[in-house]
Amino acid sequence: MTALAVKGFQAGYDPDLPIVKGVSFAVKKGEAVTVLGPNGAGKSTLIKAIAGQVACLGGQVTLGGDDITGVPSYALAKRGLGFVPQTENIFAQLTIRENLQIASELVEKRRRAGQIDKMFDMFPDLKLRPNDLAGTLSGGQRQMLAAARALLTDPPVLMLDEPSAGLSPKLVGQVFETLARVHAAGVTLILVEQNVRAALGLASRALVLVDGELAHDGPTDALQDSTTLGRLFLGNRTREVAR
């Protein structure tokens, strides 16, 4: 059962210069997939475009079989495609509770308060001072709030853009622990990461993007030994891995 699929997908900021150049893959329901690749390969652009944040320049995206190409991001959120951007992923000028309240409007009225409480239980840091502005949170707490916001609606598919960026190793551990729990609960995860080790620990399958093209698609076991990985990130990584 396919949760999300892209076919011949092209995306970018300038129609003449696509950053993602014809990528195709399908993610099964309940799968955890990580998108890896060197800097500037188009990883972020890929998931931003799937989430409706960057223009899709060609190809098709389907969510649970429905065509969602070009659907605006708010409608995707309503259809259960959760997305956590890498930076500026919370409203700093709103309170912590308000951030969650906005997200809660996507669930039925009677479940809203319960879902917010559930998130407070999941991320106890947020419960300490829920009526403070979210802008006062530390970097790690911001990521927690961003994740809580996305998880609040129980999305069947959740995409995250570098959730570990700028976090200390301890916090990275916490974030991935949380993601593992989320995944265990049946959520399909698509994860763009720079932290290869952490990502491989969580995901069962890796997509490697190089220069906007899919260079590798397969189970993470194959990538576990560090020579392959070293070559991917430090050595002549492009062609041989691709084919």
Place this chain on the structure above:
Amino acid sequence: MLAAESLVKAFGGLQVIQGMSLRLGRGELLGLIGPNGAGKTTMFNLLAGTLRPSSGVVRLDGADVTPLSQQGRFGRGLSRSFQIPKPFSRMTVLENVMTSAQGQVGENVLSALFQLGSVAAQERANGTRARELLDFVSLSHLEDQPASVLSGGQRKLLELARVLMTQPKVILLDEPAAGVNPTLLDLIIDRIAEINKLGIAVLLIEHNMDMIARLCPRVVVMAAGQLLAEGAPEEVTQRADVIEVYLEGMPT
């Protein structure tokens, strides 16, 4: 030529650069590598003067340039490229290079109106030099085209020509190979080596290790805002701690 001495840079409470030093010798070609989030770009901005360090000293040709802005350092022969090149896309390729020339008399409206002779002479001289540089980066066939038609790799080459047009003594190149197809990559590598042969010192931030290995006799590896390793590329990339930081993204 260009030296950083125990630079520290903090954003809010977060120390991104934690006492980093490096030295770029006269006419040297030095590579700066490290995983994402290691602080390379911040380091680069500190050297170029785009950012001011919280503490530490930047020296250019022996002189302390720490208080100087990017413009000030620029005037002393330090030029930088951008990771994502920003050509003026509605201007022609030639104009893009011409615009980079420094000290143009005609860039003031009054001089442009009244000092016709010196403006014309300077334009001719700059035009000749700009065309030489376009020959150098193999873009001369496109000189009358708007920069918007250039491919990603060609934009990198144009950026190189623009940087050279400023007649720098030191250039800082931020990922000149990112998003470049293999054919143009060879050309870029070749041109950077050529530039270096002219006696211009080059500091190169790059993720493409092939390129680093081919160009740089010496590399500096950064991790978590600090110096992790230093030496020849072949040695450095074999080190376990270097491989480790690349896989961990952001180590302690």
Place this chain on the structure above:
Amino acid sequence: MEYLAYGAFFLTLAMTYSIICLGLNVQWGQTGLFNVGVAAFVGIGAYTSVLLTTPETADRVGGFDLPIAVGWIGAALMSGLISFFVGALTIRMRSDYLAITTFGIAIALQLCFQNLEPLTGGVFGVGFIPRAFSGIQDDALLFNYANLGLATLLVVAIYVVLEHLARSPWGRVLRAVREDETAAQSLGKNPTSLRLQAFVLGGAIMGLAGAVQAHFIGFVAPANYLPMMTFQVWAMLIVGGSGNNKGAIFGAVLVWAIWALSGSLISELFPPDQQARAASLQIVIIGVMLCLILLWRPQGVLPERQSISKHLGQRNET
């Protein structure tokens, strides 16, 4: 005969609008500065020149009885100076702050024109302004042709100077700043100073146009410099093609023609007591036209062209 004289009169006014439009093109077309106070800068020029060139009168300050040419130069300098102050205050800020401030300047100066009676003659303004070629004023046709010739000459001269500037290093770096301010800055250019230069130059040209117009019509009054005028000039530039000096001139003539024709059409169609009311339809036409052009052809009739330095010949020459 009468038609010929009217034609010359019409074209002369169109030429004065062309000059204003060329000034606005320096500010908007080449630099991207949104000036909503065009009428004020034109008015400053007009009043300055009037002050310098009219004979001394008992009930007004000034009246220096200087030659018309001195009035024109003074007009350009004065408008340029005011532009400098407005620009220095707002050019660093968000682009729409300049719009709001210039809008404010237009209203404030309108008040000054009305209320500083000893200087401006109040709401009734100043009449009997010395006119160029006043020696042949009795021969209406010849007089109109002479004025048309002079105005056209000025338009051509300003056009040539502006084209020269567009192809100069100044024009080039101005385009660079307009396209990408931070990139230009990283090449050691100073965007604020460049923008300010363009704003002042444009303001000075508008001031000159105001003086030329005042000496042609023969009187100035606050009602000549209402926001209406700003709006007309904007429509001219956008329709003609901003960024293109030929477009600015073409737009001025075209919109002025539409304006004049719709005006005479209204006076034909509506009874005299309804004409003031119907005149507002003219404004609706221009307003709707401006919006439609912005929606469907934002580049105008004559889009901007590449302007290349004239010192760069063909490649093989160098």
Place this chain on the structure above:
Amino acid sequence: MSPQVLIDGLIAGATIGLGAIGLTLTYSILRFANFTHGDFLAWGAYLTLTVSGFLGGLLAGLGIGEPIGPFSFGWGLPLSLLAGAGLTIVLTLILDKILFGQLRRRGADTIIIVMASFGASMALRSVLEFIYTANPQYLTRELQIAQPVGFGMRATPDQLLTIAVTALLVLALHLVVTRSSTGRSMRAVSENPSLAGVYGIDVQRVIRVTWVIGAGLACVAGVMSGLLVQIRPYMGFDLLLPLFAAAILGGVGSIPGALLGGLIIGLAEAFTVQIVGAEWRAGVAFVVLVLVLIIRPTGLFGRTV
């Protein structure tokens, strides 16, 4: 100087403040300086006037056309105001649909949208002038006598009512924006529209709500100004600079700021009329604007809704 200045300033300031709130909201949520906002005030006043023309006869026929209590108008006016506000809202929504929304969708520069608003403003005002002529019109012909309200100040019941209505509307709006889910969404969109989409907020809907609030308040402000002074096609245009000055003085995006800015400008105008002379009144807003830009360009309340 008589203390009367204070109350005159407050009354003028209330109108400016109400208008400035709409302007500041569109400025922070749609992110452009809207030059048509002044004309919304004028359209609101004329639409209300037109409806009340129809309604006046009807209500008089029903025998309830008489002035209410101490006020100069009957039940016809509040009813027409509701209808007028509705029509003004429809007008702004249409304008957004055919002009601003189109430009937004094409990714036009802010400044192009500002320019379009400038063109639309001229056209809107001239349509009014064509339909209603430039002659001033009045919502009521009843004469009112100013009553003493203490401290040597006098005010008519209508004037006091406008202050009360302003206070009520601003309080209500403040509660909506700070407490309701719609207000939350508005604040979110003003901070970061693309993130708002990720959170599941329909940005287009928030934009429509913004127009509804802005147009509604503009209509009320226009009617208040029409009730106390007169209705002219240029009334909105003449108020535009004070509106901008108030919004910038209060800090773009701040509702209390816009009201406070409006009151300050109203007071400054009243003082100017007393000290310098009525002919310089329109220049006050410009002076305030320039002072704000020099001293504190972010305004009194920075940048939060």
